[in-house]
Amino acid sequence: MSNSCNNSGLSSTRRGFLRATAAGAIGFPMIVNSRTLGANSPSKRITMGIIGCGNQAEQDLKRWLPMEDVQVVAVCDVNKGSHGYKNDAQFLGREPVREMVEEAYAERSPTGLFKGCSSYVDFRDLLARDDIDTVAIITPDHWHAIQTIQAAAAGKDIYCQKPQSLTVRDGQEMIKAVRKYNRVLQTGSQWRSTTFLNGFCKAIREGIVGKPRHVLNYVAKNNFDGPGPGWKPMPVPEGFEYDMWLGPAPQAPYHEDRCFYRFRFVSDYSGGQTTNFGHHAIGLAMWALELDNTMPVELWNMGAEWPLRGDLFDTATKVHFGFRYADGLEMECVTSPKSFGVRIDGDKGWIETNGRKITGASSPEIAKAVPGAHTWDQFTAHYRRFIDCVKSREDPNEPVEIGHRVSTVCHLGNIAMQLDRKIRWDAEKETISGDREAAAMLERPLRAPWSYEV
Template identity: 40%
Template sequence: MPAAPNRRSFLGAAAATAVAGPLVCRQFAFGRPSAADKINVAVIGLGNQGFLDTKTFLANPACRVVGVCDVNRGSGGYRDESQFCGREPGKKLVDDFYGESGDGCFMESDWRKVVGRDGVDAVVIVVPDHHHERLAIAALEAGQDVYCEKPLSWSVAEGRRMADAAARTGRVAQTGSHHRSDANAVRLVDFVRAGGVGDIKRITTFIAPNNKVGPGPGWQPQPVPEGFDYAAWLGPAPKTPYHPDRCFYRFRFITDYSGGQITNFGAHSNDLAGWCMPEARPAAVTALAATWPAPGSLFSTAEVSKYRLDFTNGVPVTCQTDERSFGLRVEGTKGWVEHTSRKHSASSPALERELTDFVPAIGASVAHPSLTDPKGSSRLNNHVADFLRCVKTRETPVAPLSQGHYTAKLCHLGSLTLGLKDGYGETFAWDDAAERFTDGPNAELLDEANRRLDPRGA
């Protein structure tokens, strides 16, 4: 297990993400707390991203992490063998940070003991995608605010139900699309929306190739490790034999649990593309190319992907596997600009200088006070700070579940049509208001595409 961070290092990282002022939390529904009161947070899912999120919430003095929950007691084998995660390591991380002995934060293996629990104002959901819907809706309906990791949903219909639940309950709910809280991403989006590239002609979004290789045909079931509740991990997914490469970080490469790199990286790249065109909506999708694991392999999501979304404003957005791994290129009548996790670039030195010197009008694209010091915090710190600020003020965060659903939909439309046999090169018409395919190459493929919008049902 990596050494636990100390309080001094956490507080240093938190300096730019402090949220001051009185807090309005669930247990304070009928009263006004003092400035000393904190938002009580519980984290459900203590894996690779769960540890990152937990550290970020610990670093923010506006909240206190009061509980952790995971179906795994603790083991290695997450993103790499040395990464030791689970509920016991998660509890140790929290208790070491606060310098507590004894019980410290509570620890559970069943998420139902966290949702609705007294003294928990907000839950952080960092479990595999196929669990998101039921956990988030249960927490929202129990009166808790929710931070749910991206991609928001496992299917289009699940995302719709989650967004509807957030609207119905009026809770504060943030999707973990943290590139919306990246100063450079905000600069590019505002630059494009201010006409920096002229009229948009096309957008290309980048997603990473698979970074893990799973067992091929003939893989054999393995014994379930001690301390791991595999049945609970499967949850609503089909019952199937255990293999370590099915779970933990690698779940995202199996269609029963996730959509591969399309929904993983596309939840960021496609999010920025849609943000550049807030008035447009997808009107059609065309599956262009994909390569797949050999039949009978454990992994089942596409290894290399390419599909095109045609929007109502006439702009095509092509999402494709690329060595740049993440980002987008926006091409317009004045040239193109590109944003990746490493840098900005443009079609000419003059246009690149314009982009670099551009000062985002915070509020034009997004009301995001956490970006007032763009060099002071990481995008994840900014994103968590925005959520906690909105828990206090009851404002809408930068990535509400309605936006998370829309972005995930841009990914699901590609992954599900790529998965249709004989669907390559064929265009499916899409009604975004009804969230249904209205036309396709033939009635059989059209029916199958619509079935895949909600393959497990409500």
């Protein structure tokens, strides 16, 4: 795959270097990455490449760009720039996002000018730059594993958006690569670092509802409908490298609803709201109940509903599955108008949160045990923790193993709903016992030339 960005014949590394130098010359401090100066240099700035410049990248950049010790030096997307994302106002892709980065830095530059962010079509060209310390992987879920593995092998630390993976096998391979190359990986579940939810989890662990017996994990209903049965392929838009968007997923005719944000409702690329909101909600319950290292032993369908046969969208329109842990604790994950949230019932009462505040409790005393409320700025802690860990080489608060386990519960829920039967999880062997059809769903073939090999 050639690097066709920026209309330049220069190699990506050379161009990146020239741009970095030019950036220093026009007023923004010279970009010197951590490897050049050494880990403890006071002027060290962590350099970052953004892979995937869509809806969530716009949100994530609001965290990365204001950080004084982080510099986004490159962006990558298979889309040059277009509308068609989550909402009509968004014009996204590698060129608009590159401009967004440069404008943000220009505002902080004494000259009001800044040019120092390169753009790439092929993430491997971005990974080949040895002046980049970290990458933020903000692509659709079917890319997370391969891009993480290749980034780890290239010596980058990784902020990988949730859900961590498309399949259980993806997650296993991601763990191997992150540990083999000694990289830091933070899964992008920003709710896991908020002050408010820290208080919620602390109160649960201190026994505010007593011994937990049952947990409800709420996920949002689908916010888009598919094109319906009989949908027709569309021409690939100019400036959109469709084959590189599909990557390891099966060959399939182009439709705008397949890509551009709505990919999350097509099972070749994502697990629907089960993995999208499920990773946040189930991840919160696991964190609160100290189950990050524990897996359920069985999972079952509780009445999932699906789009019409023949629609492009094929993930559940109504998510509903149950799961049980070895000690008898039961959880449910269900589509709800409450959107994201968790309700924990214990032997002394219950409490519910939507992540922003306490939305219900069995008594005013229980509700009052969790102080404060969520504010937008509280998400920054999750991103900050990643950068601090890049410097300290500690594990962040949702490292690759925890991200894998949270995503695995979601994937198993999807398998139980799809097969409409109880499945049993063998946590030691990381497989579904006694059900070959279900176990085969733990991985998918990767379309050549893509593989987990580096």
